[in-house]
Amino acid sequence: MITPYRASTLVDRLLGKSVVAAISALERAGAPAITCDADTVLECGRIADGSLTPVDRFFGKEETTSVIEEQRLLDQSFFPLPILLPARGIAPGTAAQDVLLRTGEGKAFGYLAKASFYPYDLERLCRGMFGVYDLKHPGVARVVAGGNLFAGGQLFMLGQENDLSRYCLSPRQAREEIGRRAWKTCVGFQTRNVPHLAHEHLQRIALETHDGLLIHPIIGWKKSDDYRPDVVMHAYEYLTTQVYPRAKVLLSGLQMQMRYAGPKEAVIHAIVRQNYGCSHFIVGRDHAGVGGFYGRYEAQSYADRVQEHLPIRILKLKGPFYCAQCGGVVTENTCGHPQAEHQEVSGSLIREMLIGGKRPPSEFIRADVVDVVRSHDKIFIDS
Numbered sequence: 001m002i003t004p005y006r007a008s009t010l011v012d013r014l015l016g017k018s019v020v021a022a023i024s025a026l027e028r029a030g031a032p033a034i035t036c037d038a039d040t041v042l043e044c045g046r047i048a049d050g051s052l053t054p055v056d057r058f059f060g061k062e063e064t065t066s067v068i069e070e071q072r073l074l075d076q077s078f079f080p081l082p083i084l085l086p087a088r089g090i091a092p093g094t095a096a097q098d099v100l101l102r103t104g105e106g107k108a109f110g111y112l113a114k115a116s117f118y119p120y121d122l123e124r125l126c127r128g129m130f131g132v133y134d135l136k137h138p139g140v141a142r143v144v145a146g147g148n149l150f151a152g153g154q155l156f157m158l159g160q161e162n163d164l165s166r167y168c169l170s171p172r173q174a175r176e177e178i179g180r181r182a183w184k185t186c187v188g189f190q191t192r193n194v195p196h197l198a199h200e201h202l203q204r205i206a207l208e209t210h211d212g213l214l215i216h217p218i219i220g221w222k223k224s225d226d227y228r229p230d231v232v233m234h235a236y237e238y239l240t241t242q243v244y245p246r247a248k249v250l251l252s253g254l255q256m257q258m259r260y261a262g263p264k265e266a267v268i269h270a271i272v273r274q275n276y277g278c279s280h281f282i283v284g285r286d287h288a289g290v291g292g293f294y295g296r297y298e299a300q301s302y303a304d305r306v307q308e309h310l311p312i313r314i315l316k317l318k319g320p321f322y323c324a325q326c327g328g329v330v331t332e333n334t335c336g337h338p339q340a341e342h343q344e345v346s347g348s349l350i351r352e353m354l355i356g357g358k359r360p361p362s363e364f365i366r367a368d369v370v371d372v373v374r375s376h377d378k379i380f381i382d383s
Contacts, residue, residue: 001179002279002311005271006077010050010171014159022156023108026100033100033108034151035089039257041103041160042220044110046256046272047083048157050171053275058085060152061118068128071264071306078309079271080264081129086146087117099151110157119148130261130293137293139260164219167233167253174214175277177250183211186250187315188273188281190266190288191217192258194227194235194373196365197329198320198345202282205317207248214278215240219253225351229253231376238372252276262287262294263302267310270303274312281312285319321345322363354379 004010036044046052054077059067063074064082071080090099099115100108123133126140135141169177178186187206191199206213215236219229233253240251254272259265265288270281287299295301300316307314318331321344325337329345343363350360360370373379 004053004275007054011053011056013048033102042255057154080267085151087149087151112153115151115153169252171275178277185210185279186212188214188278190269193347201320201329214250220255220257235372260290262289263299266299282315
């Protein structure tokens with residue numbers, strides 16, 4: 001099986017009793033604390049469980065600069081986005097020291113060892129991460145809302161269970177299951193939406209050409225009007241148990257925020273899937289994009305340029321569409337009919353129809369998947 005990214009073993013910072021003891025000591029000493037929102041807690045979890053291997057920390061100022069300017073960690077490993085911790089609750093000028101991490105409810109769940117605190121120019125940061133500094137970009141807006149003071153340091157934490165944990169495998173568990181199934185090749189599929197026929201087309205290509213498929217929906221922070229996590233998971237549970245051969249497909253949620261950083265985030269998604277045991281990863285049309293900020297195949301072009309740094313192999317698949325003449329979902333590689341016969345299988349259009357109470361056409365999405373989605377009282381995330 002493929003090794004974790006730039007490491008022989010997965011990072012493991014879920015250290016149980018030793019973390020409990022350290023947290024208790026820091027609380028008795030009156031150590032400063034950073035207050036983490038729910039999605040920052042998830043980010044901590046993905047560092048601690050090895051999803052972001054080799055990263056075992058939040059980045060300090062020097063490493064943040066190295067990544068946004070050179071796409072390199074301090075050890076010169078390729079890495080396209082900084083992993084940042086807004087230092088909420090820390091006074092500017094606080095000296096480097098161990099610092100507690102607390103949930104929004106005030107519960108201590110971990111700490112940073114020898115944390116440093118640093119301000120960073122938000123425009124420079126956002127341009128390095130997203131290529132733009134525009135508050136209409138949801139990733140930019142989220143970074144700006146977190147403030148310009150950040151904390152860097154080695155992370156140690158306790159495991160955090162929530163209502164979505166039952167849907168999720170850890171990287172170690174996924175690797176064990178792939179090994180148990182004796183898959184030599186496994187394709188990772190990233191999504192944040194319910195399955196439509198264009199996605200099924202890509203998944204079936206993977207199933208035809210590789211031993212197995214990890215369908216790995218992100219169910220962390222997303223923007224308003226994205227699907228609620230339970231809706232996405234229930235729709236995929238239907239597809240993977242009632243449609244696909246069970247022995248060929250592994251389904252797991254991934255509790256990690258969407259940054260909407262387009263090409264660079266697509267590669268982060270590939271690195272995460274390598275850590276989950278995938279040998280290949282699908283990058284499709286406008287991967288991790290939002291609102292027209294990135295070109296339709298910009299993520300694929302970027303993946304081409306950086307493939308030499310990545311052990312996991314990027315599968316660049318064209319965006320499928322419905323062809324009336326073919327009577328099904330195809331791509332430009334398999335259909336020669338004129339463009340007038342083509343209709344894009346648009347996740348955005350499906351979403352708009354569901355929001356408006358309309359039923360999307362069966363040319364776009366399975367009727368039984370629509371039934372699963374509409375069985376939920378709340379389908380979308382509130383603004």
